[in-house]
Structure formats: C-alpha cells, structure tokens
Amino acid sequence: MSKGKKLVEEITSMDEDFAQWYTDVVKKAELIEYSSIRGCMIIRPYGYAIWENIQKQMDADFKATGVENVYMPMFIPESLLQKEKDHVEGFAPEVAWVTHGGNEKLQERMCVRPTSETLFCDFYSNIIHSYRDLPKLYNQWCSVVRWEKSTRPFLRSMEFLWQEGHTAHATAEEAEERTIQMLDVYADFCERVLAIPMIKGQKSEKEKFAGASSTYTIEAMMHDGKALQSGTSHNFGDGFAKAFDIQYTDKNNKLQYVHQTSWGVSTRLVGAIIMVHGDNSGLVLPPRIAPIQAMIIPINQKKEGVLDKAYELKDRLSSFKVKVDDTDKSPGWKFSEQEMRGIPIRIEIGPRDIENNQAVIVRRDTREKLLVSMDEIETKVSEVLDKMQADMLERARSHRDSHTYIAKDMDEFEDIIKNKTGFIKAMWCKDEACEMEIKERTGATSRCMPFEQEQIDDKCVCCKKPAQDMVYWGKAY
RNA sequence: CGAGGUGUGGCUCAGUUUGGCUAGAGCGCUACGUUAGGGACGUAGAGGCCGCAGGUUCGAAUCCUGUCACCUCGACCA
Numbered sequence: 001m002s003k004g005k006k007l008v009e010e011i012t013s014m015d016e017d018f019a020q021w022y023t024d025v026v027k028k029a030e031l032i033e034y035s036s037i038r039g040c041m042i043i044r045p046y047g048y049a050i051w052e053n054i055q056k057q058m059d060a061d062f063k064a065t066g067v068e069n070v071y072m073p074m075f076i077p078e079s080l081l082q083k084e085k086d087h088v089e090g091f092a093p094e095v096a097w098v099t100h101g102g103n104e105k106l107q108e109r110m111c112v113r114p115t116s117e118t119l120f121c122d123f124y125s126n127i128i129h130s131y132r133d134l135p136k137l138y139n140q141w142c143s144v145v146r147w148e149k150s151t152r153p154f155l156r157s158m159e160f161l162w163q164e165g166h167t168a169h170a171t172a173e174e175a176e177e178r179t180i181q182m183l184d185v186y187a188d189f190c191e192r193v194l195a196i197p198m199i200k201g202q203k204s205e206k207e208k209f210a211g212a213s214s215t216y217t218i219e220a221m222m223h224d225g226k227a228l229q230s231g232t233s234h235n236f237g238d239g240f241a242k243a244f245d246i247q248y249t250d251k252n253n254k255l256q257y258v259h260q261t262s263w264g265v266s267t268r269l270v271g272a273i274i275m276v277h278g279d280n281s282g283l284v285l286p287p288r289i290a291p292i293q294a295m296i297i298p299i300n301q302k303k304e305g306v307l308d309k310a311y312e313l314k315d316r317l318s319s320f321k322v323k324v325d326d327t328d329k330s331p332g333w334k335f336s337e338q339e340m341r342g343i344p345i346r347i348e349i350g351p352r353d354i355e356n357n358q359a360v361i362v363r364r365d366t367r368e369k370l371l372v373s374m375d376e377i378e379t380k381v382s383e384v385l386d387k388m389q390a391d392m393l394e395r396a397r398s399h400r401d402s403h404t405y406i407a408k409d410m411d412e413f414e415d416i417i418k419n420k421t422g423f424i425k426a427m428w429c430k431d432e433a434c435e436m437e438i439k440e441r442t443g444a445t446s447r448c449m450p451f452e453q454e455q456i457d458d459k460c461v462c463c464k465k466p467a468q469d470m471v472y473w474g475k476a477y
Numbered sequence: 478c479g480a481g482g483u484g485u486g487g488c489u490c491a492g493u494u495u496g497g498c499u500a501g502a503g504c505g506c507u508a509c510g511u512u513a514g515g516g517a518c519g520u521a522g523a524g525g526c527c528g529c530a531g532g533u534u535c536g537a538a539u540c541c542u543g544u545c546a547c548c549u550c551g552a553c554c555a
Contacts, residue, residue, distance in 0.1 A: 017549090019548075020548075020549090023547090034547075038546070090554095093553085094554075148553080148554070149554095269555095299513070302512085333516045335514095350514060477554095
C-alpha cells in the first residue's frame with residue numbers, strides 16, 4: 001500500500017504547485033539536466049529525441065512548401081545589427097557580446113545571434129538582383145542566445161534550439177501569403193503531431209516583433225490555464241529591405257524593394273507538450289512525437305521463455321518504435337518508469353499471457369487496460385496509438401474551450417481573472433492605452449486577435465468606445 | 478533586473494536559533510542471494526573538503542561579508 005504513496009512523493013502534484021510539478025517532470029523524465037552554465041540546460045537523449053522528432057517532421061512540412069535549408073554564421077558584427085532601428089532596440093538589451101579574439105581586442109565587437117534577420121538581409125542584398133531570383137525561401141535550424149533575466153527549462157533559456165525561416169518576395173501580397181502559410185503549417189503540425197490545438201491570430205502593435213510590420217502567432221493553453229506563445233510568423237513588409245538595400249529589377253526594368261517574412265518555433269514546443277498533456281504521474285507523449293511508442297514489460301522475466309516471448313513480440317511490432325524493458329527492476333517499478341517518461345502504451349507479457357496467447361495493452365493517458373490476442377496485436381497497437389493521438393487532441397481542446405470565458409466589461413474581466421484560470425475573449429478598441437490598462441489591472445496581456453472573430457459586443461471592454469476586434473487575453477508564460 | 482525563499486552523499490531532508498566529539502537518516506547506488514501482474518526483501522558495502530570565495534574564532538555546516546545557482550511573484554521574451 002505504501003507503493004502508491006511513493007509515486008505521489010516522486011512528483012509534486014500539479015494542483016498543488018504547477019511550477020514545481022513542471023520542474024519535477026522535466027527532471028524525472030530525464031528530458032534535461034541543469035548545467036553549470038547559468039540559464040543553459042543540458043538536453044538529455046530522451047528530451048533531444050523529442051526535439052529530433054519535431055525537427056524531422058516539421059522540416060518535411062517546410063520542404064513541401066518549397067523551403068530550403070541553409071546555415072548562417074553565429075556572430076553578428078555590431079554595425080550589421082544596428083541597421084534596422086526597431087530591430088536593434090528590441091534585441092540590444094539581451095544580446096551577448098564577443099569583444100576579444102584570443103588575446104586581441106576586436107576592432108568591432110560581435111554579438112552572438114539572438115535571431116538572424118540581419119544576417120539573412122545582408123546575404124539577400126548580395127544575391128538578389130532580378131525578379132528571376134525571387135522568391136528566396138530559406139530556413140535554418142540552429143541555436144540562438146538571449147541574455148534572459150530569469151530562465152526555465154524549455155520555456156525560456158539563455159541558449160535555445162529553434163528554426164528560423166527567412167523569405168524574400170517580389171510583392172507585398174506574396175509576403176503576406178507566405179506569412180500566413182507558415183503560420184498554418186505550424187498550427188497544423190501542432191494539432192496533427194503534438195495534439196495541441198492552437199489559436200491563430202495577429203499580435204497587437206505592442207506585442208509584435210521588433211522590426212515587423214505585422215506579427216502572427218499560434219497560442220496554446222497550458223493545463224494551468226496560462227497561455228504559451230508557441231510559434232510566430234512575421235511579415236516585414238519592405239522595412240528591412242530598405243534598411244539593408246535589398247533591391248531587384250522587375251520585369252519592367254524598375255528597381256523594387258523585396259518584401260520579407262520570418263517565422264520560427266523553438267524547443268519551447270517541448271515545454272508545451274509537457275504542460276498540455278502531462279499528469280500527476282509524469283509526462284504523457286502524443287504517439288506521433290514519442291521517441292518510444294510502446295514499452296514491452298515482461299512479468300516474471302526470470303521464468304523460462306518469458307523474455308524470449310517479449311523479444312519476439314518486439315520483432316513483430318517493428319513497424320512501431322518499441323523497446324523491451326529487460327532490466328531486473330520489479331514490474332511495478334517499470335510501470336511507473338514508463339508512465340513518468342510518458343511512453344504512450346505499455347505491453348505487459350507474463351506467463352499467464354503466454355499460456356493464453358495474449359498480452360495486456362495499457363494506454364498511458366487513460367490507463368485503460370486491454371486484453372489482446374497475440375493474433376491481432378499489430379492492428380490493436382496501431383488502433384490504440386491512433387485513438388490515443390486523437391483523444392489527446394480532443395481532451396486538450398475541450399480543456400481549452402471549457403477554460404475560455406467572455407467578458408463584456410472590466411468588472412466581469414477582473415472577476416474572471418480573480419476566480420478562474422484561462423483565456424478571456426473580449427472586445428477591444430485597438431487603443432494601446434486600454435491594452436496597458438488591462439495589463440495593469442489584471443496581469444493579463446493580449447494574446448492575439450484571432451482570425452476567427454466573434455462579435456461579442458460593439459464596445460471596447462475597457463473604455464467603452466467602439467470596438468474593432470475581439471481579442472484573446474490571458475496570463476502568459 | 479526588483480521583492481521573497483532555498484543551497485548539507487545521486488534524491489528528499491535533519492542538524493544552523495544557542496559555534497565544540499569521527500556530520501546523520503530514509504530512498505537510490507554496488508555485489509550476492511531470494512522474489513516478480515502497480516515503485517519487492519535480506520545480507521554486506523561504497524559514497525559528503527556541508528554551493529563557492531573570503532573573514533571572525535583556540536575551534537565554523539552553524540556567526541559575518543561577498544558571490545553563484547535554483548524556486549516563487551513581478552518586469553521582458555520564442
């Protein structure tokens with residue numbers, strides 16, 4: 001009986017302390033280890049495998065839209081960073097500077113890239129001459145550095161892994177189309193693969209990216225009701241092109257500026273997976289992203305033939321990512337371990353099963369047990385994984401929807417913030433003063449103006465002047 | 478970066494208020510044996526310059542100063 005208790009002691013309950021629960025899961029599932037470098041984490045094999053799966057599948061999505069991968073330098077000379085005014089102002093406070101090469105002081109200091117717009121622009125200004133050179137659809141997978149004040153594994157670290165796509169187009173229309181297209185790629189990926197429903201929308205002027213003419217975002221709700229900006233796509237218009245002089249000759253032999261976009265997602269997505277799907281026993285991974293989809297756990301494995309059966313089963317399931325836990329831990333230990341690491345299903349196989357030509361399949365998310373005949377185990381595993389993937393998305397969606405509220409005035413708004421957790425839908429006049437006031441009074445920020453607008457009211461929730469957009473508000477990570 | 482909190486074997490902590498024997502416990506780890514359908518048990522063992530650097534003192538895990546890391550809440554961001 002003390003066994004169940006022990007499990008509870010391992011991970012802090014998420015209802016008791018969500019932040020501590022998150023830290024426990026991240027450590028106990030062996031996703032990361034803290035490093036001796038301030039604000040930087042060591043991504044362990046299991047955590048990195050999740051990122052690799054994201055990379056592999058998302059990279060294919062990018063390439064399907066014509067994107068090619070490149071690699072840019074990790075240093076940016078100060079003069080280059082300075083070229084676009086808003087951009088420097090946004091990033092200067094959080095860049096790391098390299099001032100020396102060996103013992104020699106550098107003529108010009110260089111920062112470690114916090115993002116690579118300036119490098120891509122410099123590059124594009126050299127290689128784009130004609131309308132025939134357009135569009136350029138480049139992406140890079142790399143790490144960037146931002147001198148963050150406070151850090152959390154996957155959610156905010158000083159160095160993080162991401163991808164940044166940078167495109168250049170002949171027209172404003174094309175650039176806008178690409179900006180939205182990539183946002184769709186992200187949202188679709190997150191729903192299909194990560195089982196996380198996203199709200200697509202536009203950021204307010206205040207929240208948009210430094211140097212962008214417009215920023216679009218995908219926002220997800222975590223289990224504690226807080227919002228996580230999970231990916232962004234920016235339309236730069238021709239602002240960077242003018243700052244970096246990226247011009248081409250069009251069909252009429254006229255010089256034109258290009259229109260650019262950039263878009264990125266990061267290892268923060270791993271944090272989203274943890275905080276959307278995890279439970280008090282640990283991580284729960286959607287089957288399509290799990291490095292191990294099924295763990296076969298032999299029962300009484302010392303008994304003649306049991307391990308052989310387990311290995312045999314593994315071979316039969318070779319079309320899935322399957323492992324056998326043949327360590328000499330007790331079965332109970334292995335169950336807990338499999339749950340902690342969020343492995344979607346486990347398959348128990350013991351003497352009793354072997355005798356009856358069956359195995360026990362247990363789903364991680366619902367803990368539902370299924371007695372399955374060996375004759376149909378491949379199809380059953382496949383079915384359970386598909387069902388689990390679909391159910392996880394639906395569960396996340398209904399959690400989000402049931403934690404989304406409507407406010408028509410500030411009393412309602414403040415009441416919701418005080419008594420509930422989640423998103424608030426409210427109308428906005430688009431005046432930054434109201435945005436600031438709401439933040440001041442409630443701590444909630446504008447998450448986005450969703451593409452799917454609803455006419456909740458015709459007056460701004462804050463100032464009562466005519467409303468322009470419905471906005472999702474919430475407390476954010 | 479502002480306010481608060483915590484740093485003692487791998488983990489969770491006791492000991493710090495009131496300085497004083499060889500720094501403890503549980504879990505984990507290693508070996509052997511017995512076990513096995515929800516974190517098994519026995520026996521034997523290994524493992525700690527008490528976050529780090531200074532200082533006070535005959536004597537510091539304990540007092541003082543500084544510093545670093547982590548956690549919570551703000552400000553900032555993917």
